[in-house]
Every structure is written in C-alpha cells, then in structure tokens.
Amino acid sequence: MSGVRVERDAVEATGVAVVVLDRPDKLNAIDLAAARALTEAWRSFRYDDAVRAVVVTGAGDRAFTTGIDRGVEVPQPASPYSIDDPLIAIGPKANDLWKPVVAAVEGMACGGAFYLLGECEFVVAARTATFFDPHTTYGMVSAYESVLLAQRMPYGEIARLALMGTAERLGAARAHEIGLVSELTEPGEARAAALRCATTMASYPPEAVQGTVRALWSAHEPTRSTALSLAPHLIALGNAPVSAQETRFRTRSDGPPPRVR
Template sequence: MSVPGITVDRDKETGVAVVTLDRAEKHNAITLEMARELGEVWRGFRYEDEVRAIVVTGAGGRAFCTGIDRKAATEVPQPSSPYTIDDPLVAIGPKANDLWKPVVAAVEGMACGGAFYLIGEAEFVIAGQDATFFDPHTTYGMVSAFETVHMAQKMPFGEVARMALMGTAERVSARRAYETGLVSEVTETGGALTAARAAAAVVASYPTEAVQGTVRALWSAKEAARAAALAHAPHLVALGNLPPERQAELFTGRGGSGGFRLR
C-alpha cells in the first residue's frame, strides 16, 4: 500500500507490517492528508488478522518525524472558543484509533514535536545512536500539551519538563533517552529498523490473543490519568499559544524553514 507521504509494507511470513512516513525531503513532516491516512491505516489493521505486529518509522535516516508540516498547520481553521482546538495530529496514533496490536517505533535522526503522538502510542522505541529527541513548541510560542502528556507516560517528570521547556536549545540523545526509559534499545546508526523488525517478528510469533490482551493490560494501568490529562490539553493550547502570525515570526527568526536545522 502506498499513499502520498506514507508507505505500508506487509510481511506475510512474519506477520509484521512496517508503516513508513515517506517525506524525507521535508524531514517526514506530516501533512493533513497524511494525518487522515494514518488514522485509516491504524483502523484498517484492526481487520487484518495476518498483521500481528507493526513497526512505524521514517524514511531517509535524517528524521523520524518533525511533527506537522508548517504549511498544513496554517490550513486548519480553529473555533473561536478558548476551550476548544482542532488538532489534526490528535488521531494519528494507533491507540487513538482503537488498535491494540503491538507497535514498535524505529527512530533514526530527529524526532520532535508531533512525532511524540506516534512515539507516545508505541509499546516501545528502538533508536539509532545518532537519533535525537526534542520539543520545539515553547521556542515558537506554542504550548506543548499533547506531546508532554504522551511523554509523561514514558519518561520521568523532570526529564519531560526539561525537554519541553528547553525547546530547541537542547536535544536529548539516543543514549540519554535510553537512560531515562524513553528508548528500550540503541543500535548503530541505521540499524533501528532492522532491530525493530526483529523484535516485532518475535512478538508476532506468539498467540495473538495473549499479545493483544497484554498490550491492553499495559495501557489500562495508566489510561485513567492519561485520558484526564489529554482532556485538558485542547484549551491549554488554545489559551497559551501565540497568534499564528507571531509564531511564524519566531519560527522564521530562529532559522525554521518548514523543518529544523540538522546538527
């Protein structure tokens, strides 16, 4: 299966599907069409019994995902109420689409901002040693709400706070992400996808009822707190974000150009 910006490959022998964000030239930033298609992909997997585990990754090696495409962000009309916001990325992850098959994230290069919607709904993360994680929202006058809620399920409070509040000034290395629990395995650069496929194939080889029941049990342990926190996120974003034109000024003034500087 292939749609603009997304490819899906299924291995019938292992039962593993690989979902790839395929906009390497734009650091795999997500367009509105990609956001809609991701939801459809996850929902579709619920009916594919032959798919028993999934890997999500980004093409090109320079970035896993850099969140929403800036142009796409300006195309989303927002309600006037400060207590509501339409977030096009809110349903791009597997759990948001009621998929309880195991998902492994394979991260190479940058993972930032909206990437955490996907990483936050994966069971575990495997990263190449040159991968970096950061949250640019505060730098550009935006509230990091959904992202911090997702990461607070996987990292210690202080580490999430530091990453979110430091914005683009600091990037969390793959090694540090491993030390704080965000990443479960660090590979050589370029090896994350191979390792993720191998891990997913092991999981896919086990009885699917037992695997999916275990996934659901894991998420039920923290679902109440996560759901309550996410319920607050829309109006925190609506109340705290600078107007779009001010965000654009900050973005341009700090070297943003639809992606992020590599370093």
C-alpha cells in the same frame, strides 16, 4: 501521494507490517494527507488478522518525523474550549489498535513525532537519533506531546524536554538511560532491530499479546485521560497567534546550534 507507505510484503511470513512516513525531502513532516493515511492504516490493521505486530519508521536517515508540516493551515474554532488538532488521531491507540507497535527512529524525532512515539509499545533508536520539542520556543503549548511522554519518562526529563524547546536536543544515549528508548543500535540498523522484536511478538498467540498491550496501557489510562481532556483548553489559552508563531519560527531559524545532552 499520501506521504505514508504501508509495507505488507512480509506479513504472510512474519505477521509484521511496516508503516513508513515517506516524505524524506520534508524530514517526514506530516501534512493533512499523511495524517489521514496514518489513521486509515491503524484502523485497517484492526481488521487484518494476518497483521499481528507493526513497525513504524521514517524514510531516510535524517528524521523519523519532525511533526506537523508547518505549511499546513488548520483554521481553529474561536472558542477557547475546543481546538482542531490535525494530529490527534495519527497514533495506533487513538484508533483502538491494541496490536503491538514498535517505533524505529533514525535522525530527528520532534514535536508531533511524540503523538506516535507516545502510543507505541517501545522505541528502538540509532545512537545518532535525537529528540526535542520545539513548541515553547515558537510560543506554543506542548500539551498532547507532554502528556503522552509523561507516561514513560521521569517528570524532570519530560519537563526539560518540553520547556527547553529548540535550545536542547535529547541524545539517544540519554533517552535510553531514562527509558524513552528501549534499545540503541548503530546508525541505519534501527528498523532491523525493531523488526526482530515485532517478529518475535507476532509469533505468539495474538489474544495474549493484545491483552497484555491493553493491560499495560490501562495502567496509566485514568491519569492520561484526565490530562488529555485539559489539552485543548491549555492550547487555546496559551498558544501565541499564528502570525507571532511564524515570526518566532523565522527569526530563530538562524540561531545557535542546539546543545545535545
């Protein structure tokens, strides 16, 4: 019922757990229950020594996740100095998990998907996968997503992804060229490839692996922390009213198909 499934069947043999966003009929969109379940999963892995690496993926082949479920209503504080973001703690690093996490992407990954992809060690994607950020199209500021992706993509590429909104989608091949994706697979094979990587990492001494993850993350931490501290204010000041966002969402749903580059 949470929309998230944690598979531990192979943990004893491989040391790898799998987190599955499991709302395929909703393109694995994340509602409040799923957001809470993701937080609980990452935090539980900190105390489970049998889990030494994790794969996160989406159910089905249509989407990794399309981010926040637009049916979720999240009342916001009136102050421009704060914002209630239901996805703020859905990633592993936000929950102080320093075990390696590999993302396996099939289909679409957009919007709030980057909270997860931005906190994974690397991404494996099917050649048919696509990435895009719809925020600006609907009158919303892409803040957390852009900051997290800016740690692993050239500035011009993340700027184009964020500013072009729904007009463009980043194809898996181009995502691989610019470093967002580390490995391309045939459709349906992303999970298996991610599991191979995770199983390898899980076979190494965990202290060395987790220390390396922490070292890699710390390389960008001062810049990222400063940038993220501005995100609530930028969102509060720049987001259109919810009613205007919904109007833009409805009127653009029948627009021309996006260009894939």
